[in-house]
Amino acid sequence: MANITLKNVTKRFDKLETIHSVNLELCDGEFVVFVGPSGCGKSTLLRLIAGLEEITEGVIEIGDKNMNNIAPANRGVAMVFQSYALYPHMSVRENMSFGMEMRGESKENIHTRITKASHILQLDELLDRKPRQLSGGQRQRVAIGRAIVREPDVFLFDEPLSNLDAELRVDMRIQIAQLHKKLKATMIYVTHDQVEAMTLADKIVVLRAGHIEQVGSPMELYHNPNNMFVAGFIGSPKMNFLPALISDIEADNSVIVAFNGQKILFKIQSDKLSIGDPVTLGFRPEHIHLAKQEDGFHFDITVDVAEHLGGISYLYSRFENNNMTIEVSGENVLTSGDVLSVGIKQSDCYLFDQAGKTLIERVLPNR
Amino acid sequence: MANITLKNVTKRFDKLETIHSVNLELCDGEFVVFVGPSGCGKSTLLRLIAGLEEITEGVIEIGDKNMNNIAPANRGVAMVFQSYALYPHMSVRENMSFGMEMRGESKENIHTRITKASHILQLDELLDRKPRQLSGGQRQRVAIGRAIVREPDVFLFDEPLSNLDAELRVDMRIQIAQLHKKLKATMIYVTHDQVEAMTLADKIVVLRAGHIEQVGSPMELYHNPNNMFVAGFIGSPKMNFLPALISDIEADNSVIVAFNGQKILFKIQSDKLSIGDPVTLGFRPEHIHLAKQEDGFHFDITVDVAEHLGGISYLYSRFENNNMTIEVSGENVLTSGDVLSVGIKQSDCYLFDQAGKTLIERVLPNR
Amino acid sequence: MPFMSRKMKNSLFGYLFIFPALIGFLLFYAWPAGRAVGISFTDWNLLSEPYYVGLDNYVDMLEDDQFWNGLKLSAYYVLLNIPLQVMLGLFLAVAMDRLTKSLFVKAAILLPYLLSNVLVALVWLWMLDPILGIVNSLVSFFGLTPQAYLGDPDQALVSVAAINIWRHMGLCAMLFLAGLQTIPKYLYESASLEGVTEFQMFRKITLPLLRPVMVFVLVTSVTGSFQIFDTIAVTTAGGPLDSTRVIVYYIVQNAFSFYKMGYASAMSVTLCMIMLAYTLLQMHIMRASESDLN
Amino acid sequence: VEIKYVLWDSNQLPAYQQCATDFSAKHPNISVKITQSGWDDYWTALSTGFVSGTAPDVFTDHLAKYPEFVKNNQLVDLSSYIERDKLDPSIYTDGLYEVWGKDGKQFGLPKDWDTIAMIVNMDMAEKAGVTLDELNFMTWNPQDGGSFEQIVRKLTLDKNGNNATSDKFDPNNVAVYGYQNPGAGGMLGQTEWSHFAASNGFKFQDKPWGSQFYYDDKSLADTLDYITGLAKQGLSADFKNTQSLGSDSMFIAGKAAIIPQGSWMITYFDNNVKSKYHWVPLPKGPSGKRATMFNGLADSIWSGSQHKEEAWQWVKYLGSADCQSVVASKGVVFPAIKGMAEKAVGAQMQRNIDSSAFLTMSQSETYLPPIAKNGARIDSTMESAIQSILLGKESAQEALSDANKKVLRYSK
Amino acid sequence: MTPARCVAWLVLITMLVVTLFPLLFVAKTSFVPAGELYTTSTQLLPDNPTLSNYKKIFGLLSTEESIAAGGSGANINITTSMINSVIFTGIIVIVQTFNCALAAYAFARIPFYGSKLLFGAFVASMMIPSVVTLIPNFVLMRDLGLLNSMLGMVAPFFLMHGFAVFFLRQFFISLPKDIEEAAQLDGANSFMIFFKIALPLSWAPLMTVATLTTINMWNEFLWPFLIATDDSMKTLPVALQSFKSQTPQGQPDWGGLMAATVVATIPTIIMLFFFGRRIVESVQFTGGK
Ligand SMILES: Nc1ncnc2c1ncn2[C@@H]1O[C@H](COP(=O)(O)OP(=O)(O)OP(=O)(O)O)[C@@H](O)[C@H]1O
Ligand SMILES: Nc1ncnc2c1ncn2[C@@H]1O[C@H](COP(=O)(O)OP(=O)(O)OP(=O)(O)O)[C@@H](O)[C@H]1O
Ligand SMILES: [Mg+2]
Ligand SMILES: [Mg+2]
Numbered sequence A, B: 001m002a003n004i005t006l007k008n009v010t011k012r013f014d015k016l017e018t019i020h021s022v023n024l025e026l027c028d029g030e031f032v033v034f035v036g037p038s039g040c041g042k043s044t045l046l047r048l049i050a051g052l053e054e055i056t057e058g059v060i061e062i063g064d065k066n067m068n069n070i071a072p073a074n075r076g077v078a079m080v081f082q083s084y085a086l087y088p089h090m091s092v093r094e095n096m097s098f099g100m101e102m103r104g105e106s107k108e109n110i111h112t113r114i115t116k117a118s119h120i121l122q123l124d125e126l127l128d129r130k131p132r133q134l135s136g137g138q139r140q141r142v143a144i145g146r147a148i149v150r151e152p153d154v155f156l157f158d159e160p161l162s163n164l165d166a167e168l169r170v171d172m173r174i175q176i177a178q179l180h181k182k183l184k185a186t187m188i189y190v191t192h193d194q195v196e197a198m199t200l201a202d203k204i205v206v207l208r209a210g211h212i213e214q215v216g217s218p219m220e221l222y223h224n225p226n227n228m229f230v231a232g233f234i235g236s237p238k239m240n241f242l243p244a245l246i247s248d249i250e251a252d253n254s255v256i257v258a259f260n261g262q263k264i265l266f267k268i269q270s271d272k273l274s275i276g277d278p279v280t281l282g283f284r285p286e287h288i289h290l291a292k293q294e295d296g297f298h299f300d301i302t303v304d305v306a307e308h309l310g311g312i313s314y315l316y317s318r319f320e321n322n323n324m325t326i327e328v329s330g331e332n333v334l335t336s337g338d339v340l341s342v343g344i345k346q347s348d349c350y351l352f353d354q355a356g357k358t359l360i361e362r363v364l365p366n367r
Numbered sequence C: 001m002p003f004m005s006r007k008m009k010n011s012l013f014g015y016l017f018i019f020p021a022l023i024g025f026l027l028f029y030a031w032p033a034g035r036a037v038g039i040s041f042t043d044w045n046l047l048s049e050p051y052y053v054g055l056d057n058y059v060d061m062l063e064d065d066q067f068w069n070g071l072k073l074s075a076y077y078v079l080l081n082i083p084l085q086v087m088l089g090l091f092l093a094v095a096m097d098r099l100t101k102s103l104f105v106k107a108a109i110l111l112p113y114l115l116s117n118v119l120v121a122l123v124w125l126w127m128l129d130p131i132l133g134i135v136n137s138l139v140s141f142f143g144l145t146p147q148a149y150l151g152d153p154d155q156a157l158v159s160v161a162a163i164n165i166w167r168h169m170g171l172c173a174m175l176f177l178a179g180l181q182t183i184p185k186y187l188y189e190s191a192s193l194e195g196v197t198e199f200q201m202f203r204k205i206t207l208p209l210l211r212p213v214m215v216f217v218l219v220t221s222v223t224g225s226f227q228i229f230d231t232i233a234v235t236t237a238g239g240p241l242d243s244t245r246v247i248v249y250y251i252v253q254n255a256f257s258f259y260k261m262g263y264a265s266a267m268s269v270t271l272c273m274i275m276l277a278y279t280l281l282q283m284h285i286m287r288a289s290e291s292d293l294n
Numbered sequence D: 001v002e003i004k005y006v007l008w009d010s011n012q013l014p015a016y017q018q019c020a021t022d023f024s025a026k027h028p029n030i031s032v033k034i035t036q037s038g039w040d041d042y043w044t045a046l047s048t049g050f051v052s053g054t055a056p057d058v059f060t061d062h063l064a065k066y067p068e069f070v071k072n073n074q075l076v077d078l079s080s081y082i083e084r085d086k087l088d089p090s091i092y093t094d095g096l097y098e099v100w101g102k103d104g105k106q107f108g109l110p111k112d113w114d115t116i117a118m119i120v121n122m123d124m125a126e127k128a129g130v131t132l133d134e135l136n137f138m139t140w141n142p143q144d145g146g147s148f149e150q151i152v153r154k155l156t157l158d159k160n161g162n163n164a165t166s167d168k169f170d171p172n173n174v175a176v177y178g179y180q181n182p183g184a185g186g187m188l189g190q191t192e193w194s195h196f197a198a199s200n201g202f203k204f205q206d207k208p209w210g211s212q213f214y215y216d217d218k219s220l221a222d223t224l225d226y227i228t229g230l231a232k233q234g235l236s237a238d239f240k241n242t243q244s245l246g247s248d249s250m251f252i253a254g255k256a257a258i259i260p261q262g263s264w265m266i267t268y269f270d271n272n273v274k275s276k277y278h279w280v281p282l283p284k285g286p287s288g289k290r291a292t293m294f295n296g297l298a299d300s301i302w303s304g305s306q307h308k309e310e311a312w313q314w315v316k317y318l319g320s321a322d323c324q325s326v327v328a329s330k331g332v333v334f335p336a337i338k339g340m341a342e343k344a345v346g347a348q349m350q351r352n353i354d355s356s357a358f359l360t361m362s363q364s365e366t367y368l369p370p371i372a373k374n375g376a377r378i379d380s381t382m383e384s385a386i387q388s389i390l391l392g393k394e395s396a397q398e399a400l401s402d403a404n405k406k407v408l409r410y411s412k
Numbered sequence E: 001m002t003p004a005r006c007v008a009w010l011v012l013i014t015m016l017v018v019t020l021f022p023l024l025f026v027a028k029t030s031f032v033p034a035g036e037l038y039t040t041s042t043q044l045l046p047d048n049p050t051l052s053n054y055k056k057i058f059g060l061l062s063t064e065e066s067i068a069a070g071g072s073g074a075n076i077n078i079t080t081s082m083i084n085s086v087i088f089t090g091i092i093v094i095v096q097t098f099n100c101a102l103a104a105y106a107f108a109r110i111p112f113y114g115s116k117l118l119f120g121a122f123v124a125s126m127m128i129p130s131v132v133t134l135i136p137n138f139v140l141m142r143d144l145g146l147l148n149s150m151l152g153m154v155a156p157f158f159l160m161h162g163f164a165v166f167f168l169r170q171f172f173i174s175l176p177k178d179i180e181e182a183a184q185l186d187g188a189n190s191f192m193i194f195f196k197i198a199l200p201l202s203w204a205p206l207m208t209v210a211t212l213t214t215i216n217m218w219n220e221f222l223w224p225f226l227i228a229t230d231d232s233m234k235t236l237p238v239a240l241q242s243f244k245s246q247t248p249q250g251q252p253d254w255g256g257l258m259a260a261t262v263v264a265t266i267p268t269i270i271m272l273f274f275f276g277r278r279i280v281e282s283v284q285f286t287g288g289k
Helices: A042-050 A092-102 A107-120 A136-148 A166-183 A194-200 A218-223 A228-233 B042-050 B092-102 B107-120 B136-148 B166-183 B194-200 B218-223 B228-233 C006-039 C056-063 C065-098 C103-114 C117-127 C134-141 C156-180 C185-193 C198-209 C211-226 C230-235 C247-257 C261-285 D010-026 D039-052 D066-071 D079-084 D122-128 D132-136 D146-155 D194-199 D218-232 D246-252 D263-272 D308-318 D321-330 D340-350 D356-363 D375-390 D396-411 E003-030 E052-057 E063-068 E078-109 E115-127 E130-143 E150-158 E162-172 E177-185 E190-201 E203-219 E222-227 E236-243 E254-280
Strands: A004-013 A016-026 A031-035 A057-062 A077-080 A154-158 A186-190 A203-208 A211-216 A240-250 A254-259 A262-267 A278-283 A296-308 A312-319 A322-329 A339-345 A350-352 B004-013 B016-026 B031-035 B057-062 B077-080 B154-158 B186-190 B203-208 B211-216 B240-250 B254-259 B262-267 B278-283 B296-308 B312-319 B322-329 B339-345 B350-352 D002-007 D031-036 D058-061 D109-114 D116-121 D174-179 D256-262 D277-280 D291-293 D295-301 D365-367
Touching (some): A004 A042, A016 A057, A016 A211, A031 A042, A031 A194, A042 A057, A042 A154, A042 A186, A077 A136, A092 A107, A107 A136, A136 A154, A166 A186, A166 A194, A166 B228, A194 A218, A194 B296, A203 A218, A203 A228, A211 A218, A211 A228, A228 A278, A262 A296, A296 B194, B004 B042, B016 B211, B031 B042, B031 B194, B042 B057, B042 B154, B077 B136, B077 E177, B092 B107, B092 B136, B136 B166, B166 B186, B166 B194, B194 B218, B203 B218, B203 B228, B211 B218, B211 B228, B228 B278, B228 B350, B240 B262, B240 B322, B254 B278, B262 B296, C006 C261, C006 E115, C006 E130, C006 E150, C006 E190, C056 C261, C065 C103, C065 C156, C065 C198, C065 C211, C065 C247, C065 C261, C065 E003, C103 E003, C103 E203, C103 E254, C117 C230, C117 E003, C117 E254, C156 C211, C156 C230, C156 E003, C156 E203, C185 C198, C198 E003, C211 C261, C230 C247, C247 C261, C247 D375, C247 E130, C261 E130, D002 D010, D002 D039, D010 D031, D010 D308, D039 E222, D058 D308, D066 D295, D066 D375, D109 D308, D109 D321, D116 D122, D116 D291, D116 D356, D122 D256, D132 D146, D146 D256, D194 D218, D194 D291, D194 D365, D218 D375, D218 D396, D246 D263, D256 D263, D277 D356, D321 D340, D340 D356, E078 E115, E078 E150, E078 E162, E078 E236, E078 E254, E130 E150, E130 E222, E162 E203, E190 E203, E203 E236, E203 E254, E222 E236
Parallel strands (some): A031 A186, A077 A154, B031 B186, B154 B186, D002 D031, D174 D256, D291 D365
Antiparallel strands (some): A004 A057, A203 A211, A240 A254, A240 A278, A254 A262, A278 A350, A296 A312, A296 A339, A312 A322, B004 B016, B203 B211, B240 B278, B254 B262, B278 B350, D058 D295, D109 D295, D116 D256, D116 D277
16 A cells, blocks of 8 residues: 655755645555646655655655654655666666665566566666766666666656657656556656656646645646646646636626637636636647637737747747747748738637636546 | 867777767857767767767867867867756856856856846746755756856757756747857757757757767758658657558659558659568658548558547557557547557658668758 | 877876975985985994995895784784774764764764874873773773783783774774765665665665775775884883884884884885785775776 | 083973073073983984984983994093093092993093882881881892891782781782882893892993893892792782883882882972882892992083083083082982982982982992993893793793893894 | 664764773873872872862973972973964965875876876875984985974975875765866866865865874974974974973873873864864765756
8 A cells, every 4th residue: 555645744945945835645556747847846745755855844644654754765665866866886787686685685586677677778788887887868767777676665756757868758658657557556757748747647746836736637637727827837838828808797607708809708607707807818839720710719920930840830929919839730831920810719718817717617528 | 160070080988889980060050959869979979079088089170170189178168968067066156157257257247147047047046056955957957057158169968958847948948049049159959859859950960879870950850861760760759660562663763562452652763672672661640640541541550558648649559560659639539449540641651661761752841 | 288288288287286295205205215225225323324235134134033023013913903993983984974963973083083192002001000000990890800901912912902993993983984975865865765774875885985985094094003103112112022012113123222224224115015015905906096986 | 602401301400400500600601501301202302313413412311322322423532621621530429430431431421320229108017017127127038038028028918908928818819019020121120120139149241341241140030030929929010010000100009018219219209109108228138238220320412512612511510519519409319429419318308308228229239230332232132031031931041041142142 | 763773872872982981081180189190090080189280281380399299390381382383283284285185186187197106106105114204304404404493393294295195086086077077168277176176075085184184283293393492493292292201211290291181182172173064064966967
C-alpha cells in the first residue's frame, strides 16, 4: 500500500516560504504528474515526500503511516534527481547495483535487473564507464536506471527525460508507462513536457508558486481548467485569451457574450454575473480554423511570425492589441504580414470571469 | 567576423574516438542547431569549438583564424553548459556580471545589461540568491543569462531550455531569436526539442555517432531527408516506415511501388533500382488521414494505445507486423482495439532504398 | 602572444604561480638537502673543516646496529601510530560531519594539537608517572594493574605512540573534515533513498571520495611519524634500554651530541630516500593526483 | 663594547646579573648582556653559534661538554691572560682549576662547585625512630648494606604500615620507599651510584683525559648489583617506575624517605618540600670514607669572540672574589673560591636551610668526573648498560665488561 | 536516533573525555602551589588553589618571590613576546598560505613543464629531517644579516611549506572543472580563476591550513629561539622556555609551565572558535545540475 497523503504541508527555507500548506491525496498505484512553472515547488515537494528535506509544518503519510520522522531510507521510495546525483566514482553498473547490493539482493538478481534496465535505457555499452565519461542524456538515463532497478513502492521522477532526444523520449515514456503497469507502484512524475504529462498521468497536479491550482485527470484539466492559469498552462502552445463583455443575461443561465461585434449565447451559471461585466474568452491555438465557423466567433488576424514545423505551423499573430497563436496543420506558405480570417466554434470556447475563474463546465467526451 | 570552420575535426577520449573527422562550415551570424541522438557528440563538438577540449586532429577556425592554440578565453565565445556550471559561491547577479567584469566593462553597462537580462529571464527577484537556493529551471536561466549578457561573437547553447516549462520555453525561444536578430552573432544551439530546432534554425546539423548525417535548412530536412535516419529524427512523433516493393519500372524515371496490394507511380531516378527490389515507404504521423485519399495508399490499422492530448491524439497502432503512429487532430474517443481505415497522399510519401537512402527529391514549398 | 603554444603559455603561468614557493623551496630545502648529501660523504664534526671520506659513512651505517635498530623502531612506531591515529581521526571527522556540527566538539577535538609537542610530552610524562601519575591511580581505581609505561622497555614506544595519537587525532580529524566538505551532499541523499546504511555510505561513498585527502594524510602522517623526535627527547631520551631510540633520535644524537654530522647526514639522506620511496608508492597506488569528483 | 654571556640555570641569573651590574660600574666601556636558556636548548644554541660564528663571547661551560670544544679549538686558552694578569689559581678550591686545563693550557676559570649528599624526610625518620645522629653517620657496604640499609628498611613502609624489617612486609605493595635511586646515571653516576662505588674502591679513569677506563671493575658491579637488589626487595622503586618524574618528585610527594641529590638542588627542595627534611652526608663505604663526586662549572671564552680582551675581563671578574661573594650571598650555589662556600652555607642558614652536609662531603674523599673526548658516546653506552642492569636484563659484571670495551674504543 | 548513531555518540563522548582530561589536568596544575604539586598529582582539583603561577607568568612576582614559589628567576616580558608571536605567526600564516595556495593551484590545474617533478620535490621537502636544514639555514640568515630580525625569524617558513602545498593541491584537484571552464569562457585568466573561483571555493581547506599553520607557528620554538636572541624579539614559546627544565637533571617549574601553557594557548583557542565556523562552512558544489 503506497497511497500518499499530504496534509497542510508547508516548507520554509529560512524565512522564505516555498510550499504553502499543500493538501493532496494520491492513491496507491496512481501515476501522478506534477506540472507548474519553473520554481513553483515541484522538486521541493518531491524532496519533502522522499524525506530529503524536513517539512516545516504539516504531515506526510505514505501507506497511511505518518512519515514525518521516518528516515528517507525507510520510506520505500526511489527518486530520479533533477540533477541526477550519480556517484562519480562508480561505473554505470555500480551506480545501478549499489542500492541493491547494500540491501543484500542476490548477485544474479542484480545482474538480471541491470541487464534488463540497461537494455531498455540503451546503456548496454556504457556499463563500465564512469559518469564523467557520459553525455548529459546518458547520465540522465543512468539516473533513471538506478531508480527503476530498485522496484520500490513509490517512484519519484524529477524531469527524468529532459535531456533526451525526441525519439528516445517517446521510447522512455512508453517504458515508464509499462513499468507502471507492471509494478503497480505509485509514481510521481515532474515534467515540463505537455505530451508526457497528458499521456502518462492518471492525475495531474498543477502547481503555482507553492500552491496547488488544480488536481484532475488530463482531460479534465484540458477541458475544464478551473481558471485561466491552468487553462494557460495545460496545452501548448498556450491558450489565447481575448477580452469580451457580458452583453445580456437571459433566463435559464443563458448568458450572451459579445466579442468583436458578435454575440453568442453560452449556457452558464449567471448568478454572479451582471450585464456589462468584462469576461475573458479563451481559444486554444489548435481550435482556431482558417475559416468562419457556423455557431462561433470569427475575426481577422495579422500574422507576425510564422513558424513552419513541417506537419504543422504556428502563426504568432495579432488581433487588435492581443497576441494570438494559431496552429495550422498541413503545408502552407503563410508568412509575416498576412491577414487571415479565422473562426472558432462556440463549443471550443473557454470563458473566464474577471477573477480568472472558469465559467463553463464542459461534459467530457467519453465512450 | 565569426564564421566557424571545422576541418577534419576528430576527438578521441583515450582510445575512444567520439568525433570522426567532422567537416563543417558555419557562416557569420548564422543560427545553427545541432541535433542528434543522446551521446552522438553534440556537447563534445561545442566544447571543441569553445576550446575546452583539445582537438585530437583537425583544425577549428573562427573568423578565418586557426583557433587550435588559442585559449578559450580568447575565442570570443560564450557558452551555456549542459550542466550549467554556475559559480556556486556567487549570487545570481555575480554569476552574470563575472564575465563582463573580467573584460572590464563599465559598472553601468554591467548593471543595465544584467537588469535587462534578468528581466527577460524572469530572474529579477532572485538576483541575490546563491545557485544552491534556486530550482533547476532557475539555475538554467541563470546559465543562459550569464552567456547572453556577455554579447560575444559566438554563442554556444547546450540544451539551454531543457528544464523550463512549456510557456517559459516558448518565451525564451522567442527571446533568443530576437537576441540573434539584434546581435547578429553566430549561434550554435543544441536541442532535443523539435519545435526549437525547426523554428530557430537557419541551418540544422544532424549528427549521429560522431558523424554529420545531413546539414540543411529545417524545411529541407523535413521534406528532403537524405536518409531514413534523418527522416526518422526530424519530426515528432517519428516517421513510420513500412516495407514495400518495386513492382515495375517504366520509362522516364517512373517507378511503380507496390504496397498492401496497391500500386502507385513515383517519379524518381530509376537507374539503380530493379524490379523486385525491396524499398521502404515513410509516412509521417501527421500526414495520415482517417479516410481513404485519392492518389495514395490506404490500409487498415489496429489501435494499440491511444494517447489523447486534448487538441490532438496519438494512436500507436499496428499494420500487419509494423508499428505505426498516427496523429489525429480534434476530439475523438478512439481507443485500444479500434480498427481504422487510413489513407495517405502519394505526395506525402517518403521512399528509401535498401541502404536507407532517399529516393525522392521534393521541391520545397516556397512563396 | 600567438607564437606561444598553449603548453608554453601554461608553463609561464605555472612558474609565475609557484615562483614565491619555489624560491622558498630552493633556499630552505633544496640547498640544505643538497649540502647534506655532500656532507654525507665527509667526516664533519660541525666545528672544524669537513674532510672527504667517500662512502665510508654509508658503509659504517650499514654495519651499525643502532642504525638498523633505529629504523626498525621507527617502522614499528609508524605501525603503532598510524592505523589508530588515522582511524580515530576519520571517525571523529565523520562524526563531526554527520553527527553534530557543534563548534565545541570541533574545538575540543583540536585542543591537544594546540599544545606543542614538547608540552604534550611533558604533560603525559607527568600523568604517566607510574607512582605519582594520575593514570595509574585511575587504573588502580578500576581494579587493573598499574603499569610502568614510559619506563618499561616493552611499553615505552607504545606509550609514546599513544601520546602522539592523543595529540594528532584531532589534527587528522580536521584534515579529513576539510576533505569531507568536498563530497557533495546529494550523494548521501541519493544513497539514503536507496536504503543504504550510514556505515555503508561511509565505506562506499565517503572513503572512496576522500581518497585525495586520504593519501595526503597517510603520506604526511607516516613521514611525520618517521620523524618523531621531540616527544621521545622529553619522555624517554631514547631509553629505557634503547627501546625508543628511533632513527631520527639517533640522527640528532649523532649530529648534536656526538658531533658526527657527516654520519648524521648519511643517515638523513637514507631516511629521506626511504620515505620518498614510500611516498611515491603510496601516491601512485592511491592515484593521488586524480579526484573522482572530476 | 657589549659582551654576550650565557648560562642555563635561571636560579643563578639574579646573582650574575648583579655581578654584571657591578662589573660595568668598574668597566664603563664594557657592558654585559646575559642570556639564560634551559639546559637542552642551551647546548643546541651554542653549537649553532659555533658553527655559524655567532656564539656568545663568554659562556658557562660543563665538564662533560668541554673536551669536544677543546678538540675543535672553540675555546680560548686563558693561560697567557692568567700569566699576564698574575692570577693566583690557588684561591680556588682544590682540583677545580686543574680539571679545566690540559697540556698546560687553561680553558676556563672555575665559578662554582657541587657535591652530593642525601636528603631525608625527617617526619618519617622520627616516626620510624631513626635519629639525625644515625643518619649523619651511616655506613654502607655492598654485602649487607650496613647501617644505611638498616635505616632504609625501617623507613620503608608497605600499604599496611609494616616496615621492611618486619616479616609481614609486602614488597609488592610499598607505600613509602626507604631509599630511592634516581636512575642509571650514564657515565658519571653523579648522584646515582658513583658515591657508593667510589667508597667501595671504584675509580673511573686513570687520569683526566686518560684513555683508560675501569667501568668493568668489580667494585662497580657489586655496587650496581646492590642498588638493583634494593628494588628487588621493595626498598626502592623499580627502575622502570622512576623514569618519568623521578626520585626528587617521589621524595617531595612523600613516596621516598631518602634520596641522594646534588647541592645545586638545595633551593629547589627548600621551596618544594613541605615536610621536615634534612640534608645528611653520604654513608661511609667499605673504604671507611665518604666519597662524593666533586664537580664544577667554569666560564670559558669562545675562540671566535671579537672582543677577547673584554671577555677576559669579564671572565676574570666572574672568577674573582668580588663576584663570587655576591653569588655566595645569594646562597644558590657554592662558589669556587675557597671560603666562599662557607659564606653560602651561612647565607642558606639564614633562610633556615642547613646545607652543611655538602661542605662535609667536600671535605671527605672527593673525585672528579671522568673527562674524555667522545664523552657523549661513552655516556650513551654506559647509560644503556646500566639501564639493562637496573632492569635486571643482564648481570652487572657482564654488562659492564661489554660496555667498558666499547668505552675504551671510543676514548682512544 | 538509530542504534548506530547512539553507538557513534557514545564513542565520540568517550573520545572527548579522553581528549579533554589531560587538558583539565594542565589547567588544574596551573593553580597548584609549589610544594603541593606531587601530593595532589592524582587529584582532579587542587587543595589550595593559587594564582601565584599566573602572577609569575605575568611578572607580578619579584625574582626572589618567584624562585620561592618554585619558579625560575627568569624575567619574562609577556606582552612584548605575545606581540612578537602575533606578528611572527601572522606574517607566516598569511603569506605562506597564500604562496602555497598559488603553488598548489598551479600543480593541480596548470599543466606546465616540470610540474610533476617539482610537485614531487615539494612533497619531498617535508621529509628532510630538520637536523639537515637547521644549520645551513641559520648560516644563510647570518650571511644575509637577518639574525635578530623578524624577517630572519619568518624566512624559512613564510615562502612555502610542503604540507600546505600538498594539502591544498589535493583540494584543488577536486574542484569541479566545469566551473573553471565557465570562468575561462568568461575571459578569466589563470590568476583570475585562482582568485575569483578556486580560492573562494576552497575556504574550508584554506582555513584548515591557516589554522594548523597558526598553531604550529605559535608553538614554533627552535628557530625563533636561535634567531631572536634579543629580549625584544622573543616570541612566546621562547620567552616561556625558562619554565622548562633548567638543569640536566632538574624538574621544570611545573606550575609555571602549566600556567604558561594555559596563557599561551588561549589566543589559539580564541582563534579556533573564530575560524572554526569558517572551516566547515564551505561552499557546496551545487553550481551544476
Ligand atoms: N570524458 C569522456 N571520456 C570518454 N567518453 C566520453 C567522454 N565525454 C563524452 N564521452 C562520450 O562521447 C560521446 C559524445 O558525448 P557528448 O557529451 O558530446 O554527447 P551529446 O551529443 O552531448 O549527448 P547528450 O544529448 O546526451 O548530451 C558519448 O557517447 C559519451 O559517452
Ligand atoms: N535551499 C533553498 N533556499 C531558498 N530557496 C530555495 C531553496 N531551494 C529551492 N528554493 C526556492 O524554492 C522554490 C521552489 O523550488 P523547486 O526546486 O521546488 O522548484 P521546481 O518547481 O522544481 O522548479 P524547476 O522546474 O525550475 O525545477 C524556488 O523558487 C526556489 O528558488
Ligand atoms: Mg525542479
Ligand atoms: Mg550533451
